[in-house]
Amino acid sequence: MNLISGIKLYIEKMCTESGPGMKIILLDKETTSIISMAFSQSDMLQREVYLFERLDSGRSNERLKYLKCIVFIRPTKQNIQLLANELRNPKYSAYYIYFSNIIPRTDIKYLAECDESESVREVKELYADYLSVNPNLFSLNIPNCMVNLNWLPDALTRSMQGITAVLLSLKLNPVIRYRAGSQAAQLLAKMIYEQITKDSTLFDFRSNMDGSAPPLLLVLDRRDDPVTPLLHQWTYQAMVHELLQIKNNRVDLSDRANVPKDFKELVLSGDQDDFYGNNMYANYGEIGSTIKALMEEFQRKANDQKKVESIADMKNFIESYPQFKKMSGTVQKHLCVIGELSGLSNKRNLFELSELEQEIACKAEHSAQLQRIKKLIADERVTIDDALKLVALYALRYERHANCDTSSLLQIIKTRGGRPQIVPALIEYAGNHVRQGDLFNMVRITDAVKLTRNLIKGLKGVENVFTQHTPLLKETLEDIFKGRELDPVFPAINSELVPFRRPPQEVVVFIIGGATYEEALAVHQLNNSGYKIILGGTTIHNSQSFINEVLSATNGIQFKHTKSMIKYCSTDNI
């Protein structure tokens, strides 16, 4: 269950099936990202793929008849049309066509009729139709998947295709469960089920022959846990995404001052960069010491290199030069990133902020927290966005609290020139009326187990104030693997497959509305203790992108649950 190698194996297959010889690869916008997440350009060069071209680019008519052409595209109507044009007037000697998802037979027929010069050598579906961010994490790059708190039609189809591709590339035929009460989750689960039944031969993996429980596909809704994407993160990957934004494994630093020219765009791929691969789940503090060690090793090597006195030294230098160069590149890259992170953390007073965020998420101390929030959001060093996040967390946590004072906090935001309408929108999107899990550990006296667990937690104290919070997802997954009763909260759509009280071996989780790197970390930790979990989402959120998604999802609907904040709502929603 490794998504990156899933994609890699597919691409490897394309390159080998087309045989030896110079090759060009024709891609569309999305498959370009898919390939670039798994392979670097030099990896592709080693596989004799020398040219990359977009199918939809304004193409010159230059013919290179000695090139073979690998076509790897999503089966969309537009792509089929473009490919048909290409086949009618072929520029390359042979075409090996791969679709990233299930393609209707009529489209194949149409293409076959266009291939008049007999240049097509292969037509295949290879299900590399998702972006593999980490071995256990995929994204579909859909920034906004909802409108009026319901699916955008395109986003729904794309999600269905993405998930079926994940299932096919890992050869899973799962039990499908969805979040009860979430219309979006139910609809998506139903569509996936229909697709699987329609192409049942494809999903016939015979994996259940040995009597083990079938895998599980769990469709969740971001609206159950709006807190995780709002919190500031302190693990490397999550922190980089929160502060600098990772897009398709790339970090854009072009607008930062003091960044050397070579590092305007950085590639952070755990697969190609060992340092990143080993440290993406490490804490900020740990990385500091790791990079220091790396620096020292590098300096020692650099010093060795300086002592070039004899011919033998010179020879040695030349011979170890490529490794040396590679190493110095890695060191500089991560130094640059960490330098940026630490600069931002200090400038934005993130340590104090994050501590309070974590307290709000994990502990119920209304009046004390309210005082601290008031103090912090008035502080000029705290950016308006960070202040808004604090207020949003407060509003979510104490929505039903008797002394809830969100309005006065919003007033402060307003005077500072922020956008207070974000908070009511967030409450409409994921307030108490929507959520079903117990996000804030609201303990009822009846739940004795949870009560004692919380007591023990309180007695032990917290190890790290910045990482107290664990996402709701972790609890859900632990329940699943313990074999708890799932039907009331997560009903199954194909209940005929459900085994009697046996926990599944493999779980694929999909979060409508985007996953986060904190959840990926939780999944990683569970996987390390022997489970097999894949996490995916319509996108990977940081706090800003999440707020944007909330705003666009609630745009234009009438707010019913936030009457008390009505004067801070945007005029569209009244």
Added chain:
Amino acid sequence: MASNPFDSDEDQSAASGEILEGFLCPICRADLKSIDVLTDHFARQHAEEEDTLKSVFNIFVKAKKKILNNFEDERGAAGSSSSTAGGPSANSNGNGADQRVLSNARSRFNVFNYMSKQQVGAECSHFEYFQSVRNPRLERYASETNKLIIRLHRLLKDLPSDSVQRKQHEQQTVAWLDGSSVKLCPSCAKSFHIARRQHHCRLCGGIMCNDCSKFLALENAMQLASLSTSRSEPLQQMHQGDRAIRLCEHCLWLLDTRQDMHESRTCRPLLVQVYEQIRQLQKDVTPDLDMYLKIINSLHEGETIFTITDASALRGKIGQVAETMDMRSKRILAIYCEPGSREESLKKAIRLSCIQAIKERMLSLPPLPDEALIQQIQERKRMETEQRILTEQRMAMEAYERYGLGATIIQSGGGLESGSFAQGSDLQSINNWSAPQASTSKSGLDDPLIEQINIIKGYIKQARQDMNFEVVETLELNLRELQREVYERQRKSQNSAASPEVEQQQQNQS
């Protein structure tokens, strides 16, 4: 290639996966059209190679058989240790090639070790359906095109230069449609009148207006009909306007497509040729790279199979290949093409990948180890082995004493002495084989084993010269085995301490 044809052969087919058909020579892979030519070619070209090869690989088998036959009874008594030692090396001599393939596979897995755990995901091929739609259409086109080509051929074969005669000839070859009932041009639907006259496609006889007519230049037409242009002297005298054939759009399209397909199949510009050379170099050098790493490792282990000169020779060879690759890729870069074109970026990409391959695979090889250091390691290892042998012997002696076999002590002590002596000469002979040539050749007359050893030494020398280190390794291992066998035998014969002949032989050797 000639020195070890089996290896390179296998490498090629394994790496490229290319399948050749026809009467192929199994060694040089040349296609020889018929069975007679092939057998003839094989007998003449490869007879010698075949012999060498066979003898190299069969020698050990023969030697072993001999040993087994001659000394079976002796081995039965004490040979359990040597037979276990013989086991793995017997494997290695027979399956040298297989082993290498295995090691290649392993090194591939190291690069993609994450892949070994996971299977490729599901896939679904639509190619059969695609073909079932495409091929009937193509066949129809193909037959139509063939018909056109035949007509074109007949039309051009003796085309009169006079326009009236030409028209007659054309109408004879292809019957023109009767145009009296056709009022409109079939392709543009405009009516015919005095200004817009009817014209006929010379290949299908169809009707169209002048605007819808296409023209195929005579030179091209000759080419299509596979007639040589030189023969058609009279054509040169024709008017400019007459030097083309009037065609309808459809016929011209069919002919164009055919030519396109033909071109794309036979197209091999300079770029491709040089590129293929580079790939070949890259493929050929890969086993050398693995071998070099192996040699360096073995040197660091203190083994004496390979020498530093081997390593440096191989390194030199790799360096040469790198240089040639570099030159070839520069040559690709130098081929002219339009700036900003796709071809230009292709050439740059090829050059880039060459540089990468050279940098990462060839220049990053570990440097040659220091000669003194290696000698030190070897010395230490030798000391260790001697130490071990001594302790083993002491243990054996103690065991004898414990059993109170006093009488045999003296004898075995004597045996030990001469045994260690024999080993000494053995070691010496490993380091310096050419010196005692005369004496060994003399004793070789009455000992088949010594004779074999000498033959193998010759082969090793040969293989070193050819830089065929695979073979060197196999041969060296077998040489060791034979030497051990000789040594064992000598000890045995001394222990039994009887036959005067053996004693004499011993003297000869000393």
